[in-house]
Amino acid sequence: xxxxxxxxxxxxxxxxxxxxxxxxxxxxxxxxxxxxxxxxxxxxxxxxxxxxxxxxxxxxxxxxxxxxxxxxxxxxxxxxxxxxxxxxxxxxxxxxxxxxxxxxxxxxxxxxxxxxxxxxxxxxxxxxxxxxxxxxxxxxxxxxxxxxxxxxxxxxxxxxxxxxxxxxxxxxxxxxxxxxxxxxxxxxxxxxxxxxxxxxxxxxxxxxxxxxxxxxxxxxxxxxxxxxxxxxxxxxxxxxxxxxxxxxxxxxxxxxxxxxxxxxxxxxxxxxxxxxxxxxxxxxxxxxxxxxxxxxxxxxxxxxxxxxxxxxxxxxxxxxxxxxxxxxxxxxxxxxxxxxxxxxxxxxxxxxxxxxxxxxxxxxxxxxxxxxxxxxxxxxxxxxxxxxxxxxxxxxxxxxxxxxxxxxxxxxxxxxxxxxxxxxxxxxxxxxxxxxxxxxxxxxxxxxxxxxxxxxxxxxxxxxxxxxx
Numbered sequence: 197x198x199x200x201x202x203x204x205x206x207x208x209x210x211x212x213x214x215x216x217x218x219x220x221x222x223x224x225x226x227x228x229x230x231x232x233x234x235x236x237x238x239x240x241x242x243x244x245x246x247x248x249x250x251x252x253x254x255x256x257x258x259x260x261x262x263x264x265x266x267x268x269x270x271x272x273x274x275x276x277x278x279x280x281x282x283x284x285x286x287x288x289x290x291x292x293x294x295x296x297x298x299x300x301x302x303x304x305x306x307x308x309x310x311x312x313x314x315x316x317x318x319x320x321x322x323x324x325x326x327x328x329x330x331x332x333x334x335x336x337x338x339x340x341x342x343x344x345x346x347x348x349x350x351x352x353x354x355x356x357x358x359x360x361x362x363x364x365x366x367x368x369x370x371x372x373x374x375x376x377x378x379x380x381x382x383x384x385x386x387x388x389x390x391x392x393x394x395x396x397x398x399x400x401x402x403x404x405x406x407x408x409x410x411x412x413x414x415x416x417x418x419x420x421x422x423x424x425x426x427x428x429x430x431x432x433x434x435x436x437x438x439x440x441x442x443x444x445x446x447x448x449x450x451x452x453x454x455x456x457x458x459x460x461x462x463x464x465x466x467x468x469x470x471x472x473x474x475x476x477x478x479x480x481x482x483x484x485x486x487x488x489x490x491x492x493x494x495x496x497x498x499x500x501x502x503x504x505x506x507x508x509x510x511x512x513x514x515x516x517x518x519x520x521x522x523x524x525x526x527x528x529x530x531x532x533x534x535x536x537x538x539x540x541x542x543x544x545x546x547x548x549x550x551x552x553x554x555x556x557x558x559x560x561x562x563x564x565x566x567x568x569x570x571x572x573x574x575x576x577x578x579x580x581x582x583x584x585x586x587x588x589x590x591x592x593x594x595x596x597x598x599x600x601x602x603x604x605x606x607x608x609x610x611x612x613x614x615x616x617x618x619x620x621x622x623x624x625x626x627x628x629x630x631x632x633x634x635x636x637x638x639x640x641x642x643x644x645x646x647x648x649x650x651x652x653x654x655x656x657x658x659x660x661x662x663x664x665x
Contacts (some may be wrong), residue, residue, distance in 0.1 A: 197602060199287055201304040201382055209311040212301045216277035221245035223282030224264060225254045229305055231349050231361035232280065235312060237262055238363055244270050246291060256359070267421070270294035277301075280308045283377060284600070306379035309349070309371070314384050316347065316369035320500055321383055323373040323414060324391025325407075326546045327493045329528050330485070331391060332372045333521045334497035338514030339368060342506045346370050352540065353522035368504065373414065375407070376400060380414045387422035387503075388415055389496045393432035396543055398576040399601065408436045415440050420481050425500050427492060428453035445503060447495040449488070455499040457481075457491050465556035471498055471511070478508035485520045487553025523652060525550060525644070529660035533639025534563070538655045542569040542648035546581035550644065551587050560640030562587075565629055565654060567594035567647030568612065570602035578607065582615040588644075590636055591620040594629050597649025626650060630657035 206210075213219075221233045230253045237260060244263040247254055251440075254264045265272045265491055269386075270290040273279055279302045281294040287293075295302050313319050322332045329352035336357055339346040345364035351372040352362050366648060373380040373388070376397050393411055395404045415424045415437060423443035427433045428451055437444055446453040449460065449469075457469035463485040471478045481498070498511050520526060523540040530536065535557070541550045547566070555562050568574040574581060574596055578594025585591045592610040598627045613620035623629040633654065637643055643655050 198283060199281065199285060199292065199304070201283065201377060201379060202302065202307045203382060204303060205309050206311040206314045206384055209303060209307065212303075216241070218242040218244075218276045220273050220276040220279045220291070221281075222268070222279060222289060223247055223284055224257060224262075225249075225251050226508065226610055227253070227351055227360050228255075228349065229280070229282050229310065232305065232309060232312065233257060233262055234260060234361065235363060244272070244276070269658070273300060274298065278303060280305060283379070285507050289616075304382070306382040308372075310382040310384050310561045312371050313371065313625055315366055317367045318390065318504065319369045319371070319384060319386045320504075321371055321373035321380065321385035321387070321414075322389045322391070322496070323380060323411065324389070324427075325375070325376060325394050325396045326543060326549070327391045327489060328372045328374070329521055329540075330490065330524050331389060331493040331496050332370060334493055334515060334518050335370045335500065336362065337518040338497055338501045338506060339370065339510050341514035341517060341565055342501070344506070344509035345366055350521070352524065355522070356517070356519070362600065365500070375414070378410050378413075381410070383417065385418050385422070385424070387500065388418050389425045389500055390415065390433050390436075391427055391492065391496055392430045393436060394545060395576075396573075399570065399572040408432060412436050412439065418442055418451060425496055425503070425513055427496070429492075430565045445499055447499045449491060449494075449495070455495060455502070457495050460488070460491060462556055471495070471508070473502065474500075478502070479512040479513050481512050483515060484518060487549055487554060489549040489553070506574040523552065528655045529620070529658075529662065531643065531658055531660055532634050532637040533661065534560070534637040534641035534643050536643045536645065536655065536658060538652055539644055539646045540648055541646045543573070544577055544584040547581070547584040547646065548587060551584070551644065554642050554644050555587075558640060558642040560638065560642065561589040562645045563590045563636055563641055564588035564593065565592040565633060565643060565645045565651070567593070567626065567649045567651035568609060570599050571596055571601050571607055574612070575604065575607040578612065578615070581612060585612075585620070586616050589619065591616055592633060592636065593620060593622040593630055594647070594651055594654075595622075597647065597651070599649065607653070611654060627657060630654040633658055
């Protein structure tokens with residue numbers, strides 16, 4: 197069984213760490229965990245951690261003077277003053293068990309992040325079922341363009357800031373706020389962005405009402421401190437905020453909102469729009485990432501930045517310099533004359549939005565290589581997956597990535613392929629899909645490799661045209 201959040205709170209964590217000198221991170225190779233380990237090291241603590249295998253992230257940690265153990269062993273935590281853990285571990289993790297035996301304080305990642313951010317004056321949390329990482333990257337781009345030296349913690353790698361995080365001054369803290377297992381309720385935002393709300397994480401949230409209740413609780417964390425920036429075009433978002441007691445700033449596309457994107461146009465798949473505050477045109481935004489969903493992310497980042505005193509010129513410049521984050525329609529190369537992109541999308545809404553944007557990039561065929569993520573999500577949203585994937589001209593399916601779940605014979609990629617029809621084919625492995633992908637590609641096509649599991653390995657296996665010469 198996986199572990200839950202501790203919900204200790206920033207004040208009590210501060211008391212626990214008052215005399216601490218050495219902090220250990222279980223699952224330190226994770227995106228957020230590695231960021232927190234680096235920040236903790238920079239604050240003067242001795243830091244070490246463990247993960248089941250080495251990676252680019254653990255190598256970066258070691259280069260920064262942080263000891264990383266490959267594999268989990270009880271003796272690793274001995275001598276440490278506190279242990280921070282990721283929810284990805286189980287209750288039988290030997291380090292987690294040993295820390296409790298030794299009465300070493302154990303703190304969940306979300307709880308610890310909530311404590312860390314209290315040292316910053318303004319704390320902007322980006323939430324929503326889709327688009328969090330991209331919007332976080334856009335906020336970082338704008339704040340960096342304005343030379344505000346922000347501190348940023350993202351769920352995806354943004355090359356312009358050198359990775360998943362950026363350590364700046366202690367004025368502006370920009371962070372991605374994940375809703376899974378109510379993790380974001382342990383955070384301490386002064387302001388929050390809510391991009392969208394719908395049913396997701398069905399292994400935790402039993403209903404859409406439960407999701408909305410969770411987001412309402414997250415929004416309430418800002419009451420008396422700041423405000424919520426809300427998507428006026430999303431009915432679930434606006435309904436969720438009906439009982440909110442603070443200030444709400446809305447954004448939307450061609451709608452009645454405080455900030456709007458008007459005169460939206462798309463050229464070569466990349467949108468541009470005029471940013472309005474009320475009836476005042478602030479600037480013209482020229483984007484370098486595709487899709488209408490990118491406009492919503494940009495709108496959210498823009499209205500938050502403007503509220504923080506950033507000029508329209510810096511907003512336009514930051515968004516024009518934003519070239520995307522890793523695994524969000526990331527261009528990887530050409531195969532048989534077809535452009536190959538890598539994307540993290542794993543929910544039907546994300547898939548549909550990404551494929552709509554990808555369609556604008558080609559006059560040829562649109563091919564989607566997809567790996568479903570978790571049996572519970574695939575089963576609960578099966579018809580929605582089939583409908584979203586059917587918008588591609590050809591669908592290549594890898595086996596379901598189980599993640600934290602046991603095998604469920606009731607659902608499979610083969611059954612999903614059957615529901616989609618003749619345009620879909622299911623493979624026995626990611627490697628088989630990767631090796632066969634070229635058989636389905638022609639010059640002028642676009643291939644989007646998509647999913648949250650290990651499907652990104654396909655982009656590394658594919659032999660691109662330049663490699664074949």
